[in-house]
Amino acid sequence: MGNRVAIVGIGQTYHKSNRPDVSQPEMVNEAVRAALADAQLEAKDIEASFLSNMETFEGIYLPDHGMADEIGAYMRSGLKVCTGGTSGASVVAEAFHYVAAGLFDVVMVTGFEKQDCGDTTAAITAACTPVWGKGVATGAIGEFAKQALTYMENSGSREEHAAMVRLKADRGACLNPYAHLKLGLKSIEEILASGYLVWPLRLLDFCPQSCGACALIYASESAAKKMAQKPVWIADVETVHQEPFRAGSFGDPTGLETYTQEVACERVYKRNGITDPIKDICMAELYEPSNWEELNLYERFHFCEKGEGWKLVEKGITEIEGAFPVNPSGGVIATNPIGATPTIRVAEAALQVRGDAGPHQVTRDVHTAMATALGGPNWTVLTLLKRSL
Amino acid sequence: MQIQDRVEQVDDLDRYVYHGRIDIPNSYSAGTVGSHFLTELRDKKIFLGMKCEKCNVVYVPPRSTCKYCFAKMDDSWVEVADKGTLLTYTVNFAPTAAQPAESPIIYGIVQLDGATTGFVHMLGEVDLEDLRIGMRLQAVFKPERDASILAVKYFKPLK
Numbered sequence: 001m002g003n004r005v006a007i008v009g010i011g012q013t014y015h016k017s018n019r020p021d022v023s024q025p026e027m028v029n030e031a032v033r034a035a036l037a038d039a040q041l042e043a044k045d046i047e048a049s050f051l052s053n054m055e056t057f058e059g060i061y062l063p064d065h066g067m068a069d070e071i072g073a074y075m076r077s078g079l080k081v082c083t084g085g086t087s088g089a090s091v092v093a094e095a096f097h098y099v100a101a102g103l104f105d106v107v108m109v110t111g112f113e114k115q116d117c118g119d120t121t122a123a124i125t126a127a128c129t130p131v132w133g134k135g136v137a138t139g140a141i142g143e144f145a146k147q148a149l150t151y152m153e154n155s156g157s158r159e160e161h162a163a164m165v166r167l168k169a170d171r172g173a174c175l176n177p178y179a180h181l182k183l184g185l186k187s188i189e190e191i192l193a194s195g196y197l198v199w200p201l202r203l204l205d206f207c208p209q210s211c212g213a214c215a216l217i218y219a220s221e222s223a224a225k226k227m228a229q230k231p232v233w234i235a236d237v238e239t240v241h242q243e244p245f246r247a248g249s250f251g252d253p254t255g256l257e258t259y260t261q262e263v264a265c266e267r268v269y270k271r272n273g274i275t276d277p278i279k280d281i282c283m284a285e286l287y288e289p290s291n292w293e294e295l296n297l298y299e300r301f302h303f304c305e306k307g308e309g310w311k312l313v314e315k316g317i318t319e320i321e322g323a324f325p326v327n328p329s330g331g332v333i334a335t336n337p338i339g340a341t342p343t344i345r346v347a348e349a350a351l352q353v354r355g356d357a358g359p360h361q362v363t364r365d366v367h368t369a370m371a372t373a374l375g376g377p378n379w380t381v382l383t384l385l386k387r388s389l
Numbered sequence: 390m391q392i393q394d395r396v397e398q399v400d401d402l403d404r405y406v407y408h409g410r411i412d413i414p415n416s417y418s419a420g421t422v423g424s425h426f427l428t429e430l431r432d433k434k435i436f437l438g439m440k441c442e443k444c445n446v447v448y449v450p451p452r453s454t455c456k457y458c459f460a461k462m463d464d465s466w467v468e469v470a471d472k473g474t475l476l477t478y479t480v481n482f483a484p485t486a487a488q489p490a491e492s493p494i495i496y497g498i499v500q501l502d503g504a505t506t507g508f509v510h511m512l513g514e515v516d517l518e519d520l521r522i523g524m525r526l527q528a529v530f531k532p533e534r535d536a537s538i539l540a541v542k543y544f545k546p547l548k
């Protein structure tokens with residue numbers, strides 16, 4: 001599968017609902033400079049620049065045309081990727097393909113979203129597939145409300161289990177200096193007292209809209225040998241697509257749909273000799289727009305048997321000090337700058353492999369980690385990282 | 390069926406077409422250096438540029454990072470003139486609703502004296518037949534100004 005590719009630089013901004021202090025390029029510049037500093041490289045060392053953003057969400061057509069020069073992409077090769085919610089992981093896979101193919105030795109991947117520019121739910125709803133969605137599209141929240149109800153009905157789990165996931169996420173977010181929502185939640189009761197957003201999803205059950213950016217620097221194996229930073233190897237990437245609007249497979253109520261998550265992880269596990277995912281992989285950063293979806297994803301990625309995802313959180317297995325930590329960063333439910341959200345999953349997983357996650361470094365030694373992404377079309381993108389290949 | 394026959398039929402097939410309109414609010418941050426440029430333009434009727442000393446480039450509009458050397462320029466502000474030279478222009482006789490001026494609109498790129506870059510704006514008080522690349526221009530400010538590049542009404546020929 002081509003040349004080996006390592007992540008040798010990681011940088012992100014802090015995340016917040018509003019960043020009126022900076023323009024979109026200035027915000028992205030912060031992440032670019034952080035990644036360059038981490039890699040101990042200069043902008044001139046980067047051969048190609050790959051970007052990810054959900055441009056309709058900010059109401060700016062081609063944001064790169066007002067940004068490339070200011071984020072170190074002036075006269076670079078590269079492109080921008082937009083595949084919905086998965087954009088920030090599709091770009092991780094896309095840039096990987098270029099370096100693995102031997103076209104470049106050092107590239108930068110940058111995901112960004114300045115959500116104070118626009119109205120994300122309005123954009124998702126108004127720009128929904130017009131013929132079959134007009135007037136009945138609900139944005140992401142409605143989709144995940146349906147997912148929550150389907151999960152609850154099929155698994156026999158209770159709201160308390162989703163609340164345990166929310167508590168775990170907040171615990172991680174409070175330890176993560178870059179996380180957006182740090183609520184200091186103390187109890188399950190506190191979460192169950194938050195109002196309904198779209199039934200049965202409560203306010204605390206869903207991700208925020210964040211402003212932020214995240215940048216990664218890749219090096220080919222030969223270039224990585226000369227780099228200052230410890231390499232984190234990209235062992236594998238996978239992308240699986242479908243046409244979901246009519247399938248409705250965010251928590252498929254028909255029980256007949258194939259989940260892209262299962263197709264994607266089965267391919268990755270097979271290629272990488274993973275037979276017992278929560279033993280062979282040491283931790284995961286999942287793209288979970290809601291706490292209920294995290295429970296669903298445990299099952300779809302075969303971390304447990306069907307209908308038993310809630311037992312993982314009940315037993316504390318996915319806590320920071322658990323046997324298989326999930327989202328020690330606080331995850332998407334704490335921090336969600338959409339075009340950067342999946343890039344952050346890869347960045348956080350890579351920091352865990354490096355042992356550089358700081359206060360939210362997991363207890364278990366992480367030699368292998370998986371980052372996932374999920375998008376509006378319910379596409380799945382996976383990135384498998386390893387300390388050595 | 391031949392392709393030409395199909396092309397001629399497409400408008401008459403009585404297929405349903407959904408007509409929609411997307412109307413979504415937006416708000417953009419001018420940012421660290423953009424905010425200073427625009428408020429000084431509004432309040433003092435001056436144009437500020439950002440200078441990279443290393444590359445000897447003056448950016449108008451300003452930017453916080455030099456595109457050539459990636460240096461953070463921070464506070465290296467310089468004032469440039471409200472007069473400049475027309476680098477190129479075009480005339481739009483059929484403006485859309487998004488273009489805030491009466492037809493015809495003369496768009497010009499003006500290099501203000503002291504700036505390295507061109508500044509995109511409009512031209513006024515000029516006959517179309519007098520337009521020339523290289524002509525000298527002077528900014529005309531609106532009496533009531535927002536912190537926007539439209540605080541400048543247009544550029545007119547410098548007499």
Ligand SMILES: [Zn+2]
Pocket residue numbers: 441442443444445455456457458459460
């Ligand atoms: Zn410079």
